[in-house]
Amino acid sequence: xxxxxxxxxxxxAAALFILGMKQLSSPxxxxxxxxxxxxxxxxxxxxxxxxxxxxxxxxxxxxxxALVGVAVGSxxxxxxxxxxxxxxxxxxVALFNGVGGGAAALVAVYELSYILxxxxxxxxxxxxxxxxxxGGISFAGxxxxxxxxQELMTGTPITYPGQQVVNGLVALAIVAxxxxxxxxxxxxxxxxxxxxxxxxxxxxxxxxxxxxxMPVVISLLNAFTGLAVAASGFILDNFxxxxxGTLVGASGTLLTLLMSQAMGRSIANVLFAAVGSPVAGxxxxxxxxxxxxxxxxxxxxxxxxxxxxxxxxxxxxxxxVAQAQHVVRELADLLEKKGVAVxxxxxPVAGRMPGHMNVLLAEANVPYEQLKEMDEINDxxxxxxxxxxxxxxxxVNPAARNSPGSPIYGMPILNVDDAHNVxxxxxxxxPGFAGIDNELLYDPKTIMLFGDAKExxxxxVAAVKAA
Amino acid sequence: MTTELLTLVTYFVLAxxxxxxxxxxxxxxxxxPLMSGTNAIHGIILVGALIIAGSAHDPVGYLLGFVAxxxxxxxxxxxxxxxxxxxxxxxxxxx
Numbered sequence: 001x002x003x004x005x006x007x008x009x010x011x012x013a014a015a016l017f018i019l020g021m022k023q024l025s026s027p028x029x030x031x032x033x034x035x036x037x038x039x040x041x042x043x044x045x046x047x048x049x050x051x052x053x054x055x056x057x058x059x060x061x062x063x064x065x066a067l068v069g070v071a072v073g074s075x076x077x078x079x080x081x082x083x084x085x086x087x088x089x090x091x092x093v094a095l096f097n098g099v100g101g102g103a104a105a106l107v108a109v110y111e112l113s114y115i116l117x118x119x120x121x122x123x124x125x126x127x128x129x130x131x132x133x134x135g136g137i138s139f140a141g142x143x144x145x146x147x148x149x150q151e152l153m154t155g156t157p158i159t160y161p162g163q164q165v166v167n168g169l170v171a172l173a174i175v176a177x178x179x180x181x182x183x184x185x186x187x188x189x190x191x192x193x194x195x196x197x198x199x200x201x202x203x204x205x206x207x208x209x210x211x212x213x214m215p216v217v218i219s220l221l222n223a224f225t226g227l228a229v230a231a232s233g234f235i236l237d238n239f240x241x242x243x244x245g246t247l248v249g250a251s252g253t254l255l256t257l258l259m260s261q262a263m264g265r266s267i268a269n270v271l272f273a274a275v276g277s278p279v280a281g282x283x284x285x286x287x288x289x290x291x292x293x294x295x296x297x298x299x300x301x302x303x304x305x306x307x308x309x310x311x312x313x314x315x316x317x318x319x320x321v322a323q324a325q326h327v328v329r330e331l332a333d334l335l336e337k338k339g340v341a342v343x344x345x346x347x348p349v350a351g352r353m354p355g356h357m358n359v360l361l362a363e364a365n366v367p368y369e370q371l372k373e374m375d376e377i378n379d380x381x382x383x384x385x386x387x388x389x390x391x392x393x394x395x396v397n398p399a400a401r402n403s404p405g406s407p408i409y410g411m412p413i414l415n416v417d418d419a420h421n422v423x424x425x426x427x428x429x430x431p432g433f434a435g436i437d438n439e440l441l442y443d444p445k446t447i448m449l450f451g452d453a454k455e456x457x458x459x460x461v462a463a464v465k466a467a
Numbered sequence: 468m469t470t471e472l473l474t475l476v477t478y479f480v481l482a483x484x485x486x487x488x489x490x491x492x493x494x495x496x497x498x499x500p501l502m503s504g505t506n507a508i509h510g511i512i513l514v515g516a517l518i519i520a521g522s523a524h525d526p527v528g529y530l531l532g533f534v535a536x537x538x539x540x541x542x543x544x545x546x547x548x549x550x551x552x553x554x555x556x557x558x559x560x561x562x
Contacts, residue, residue, distance in 0.1 A: 025493035031554035073540020081548035100542035250486030355496035
């Protein structure tokens with residue numbers, strides 16, 4: 001295969017990636033878009049392999065190992081992606097992102113170890129150094145994000161005094177070492193130290209970030225991996241790597257900003273404010289002590305629902321965990337038959353990833369027009385008889401509006417507290433993902449129905465039928 | 468700076484603009500699938516991993532190449548499959 005043909009096929013692949021991303025950003029073509037990109041990937045990979053084969057660049061052992069590697073990776077990737085439960089999607093994305101970052105760093109390590117013996121110009125060594133640092137951070141950071149979401153370690157922020165200063169110093173040390181490596185030295189020791197420091201920074205940078213903010217962090221690390229891949233493209237003079245890596249780096253950066261915007265927060269606040277720490281001191285914890293909550297019975301709540309005119313359901317992560325999407329639809333259908341108007345209010349960051357609730361309710365065939373976005377429905381709560389909050393907490397916490405000291409202050413929330421009655425389906429009084437107490441739980445118009453969301457909803461269905 | 472390097476930098480700069488432009492109007496519900504889909508695309512590092520693994524000729528090269536290929540393939544295959552699973556769920560709401 002001539003270089004010309006290889007480049008032409010890379011161009012086709014790049015065009016398919018762009019087209020795929022375009023389709024991915026509209027609901028209609030999204031699924032097709034994913035496969036458009038996959039076809040582009042296949043073309044780029046086949047072109048590369050055939051080209052290397054024709055150039056007789058393959059060594060025997062090397063190509064056998066590459067084949068085995070592809071087989072192992074394909075099995076791990078497919079099984080992992082097929083087996084994962086819907087609730088565990090975000091950490092799976094983190095894992096797949098991390099291994100990509102790791103691969104980019106390894107490619108750079110290999111190349112750097114070759115040019116170290118010669119006297120590389122800064123233009124030659126800079127991409128390697130960049131790829132090692134950014135790929136290393138992405139790998140280590142993604143693994144911590146995975147561990148937090150998978151609950152292999154605590155999901156709450158891990159903080160200590162002077163944390164950001166220490167992280168800043170590690171970052172400075174990385175920059176100094178990088179400059180040293182690029183400008184002056186080809187010491188193998190300095191370059192191992194660089195890799196270690198990058199891994200340390202990846203871990204240290206994600207530790208203070210709480211579970212609720214993890215999707216934003218994963219998106220940022222996704223952009224990091226993209227940039228590391230682009231840098232590897234500069235090392236290998238490879239058009240496909242540069243273009244695909246940069247596309248992901250740029251779109252990932254924008255997506256990160258859009259995600260934090262959807263939470264009403266700045267990216268700096270997400271990354272450095274350690275939101276979700278257990279709140280210490282008089283301002284936080286004291287508020288909840290000594291207040292009483294009203295626990296209700298399914299029968300009474302069912303009767304109340306059946307004789308309402310308007311009911312709004314607010315789904316959250318608890319609905320996903322309990323896999324209660326089908327039961328909640330059954331309840332809604334039943335109420336509609338009794339003449340109650342039912343809508344679902346979808347907060348943009350309900351669940352553990354944006355769009356989580358839409359995906360879940362779509363699975364249960366909930367009619368699309370019943371799913372209302374926050375801005376669309378927020379004024380309707382005033383005229384709503386009962387709001388049924390199913391496993392959501394932070395996205396309806398009035399502290400976001402009322403307490404300037406609260407970590408979630410400023411986040412747009414659903415105005416559930418405007419409704420006449422609020423019913424919380426919750427397993428316990430435990431605070432939500434952000435770790436903040438919710439005063440609405442103690443409000444006189446609030447009734448708690450404790451238990452697993454699915455069981456509680458099943459009881460409500462029976463109660464509404466009987467009413 | 469050589470002409471070759473400048474050409475590479477040109478690809479890089481143009482790709483930044485395309486990357487930003489192409490997703491600028493994405494609705495919130497597609498944030499996660501889009502993140503996951505682009506995550507699969509940076510699995511293109513498999514091209515680089517195959518180049519170094521396939522042409523490796525010493526133990527260090529074998530090791531680095533093999534591990535890089537496994538990681539990159541996991542990224543590509545897992546990335547596309549997991550994105551498809553997310554988007555599969557959107558099917559149900561055809562009207």
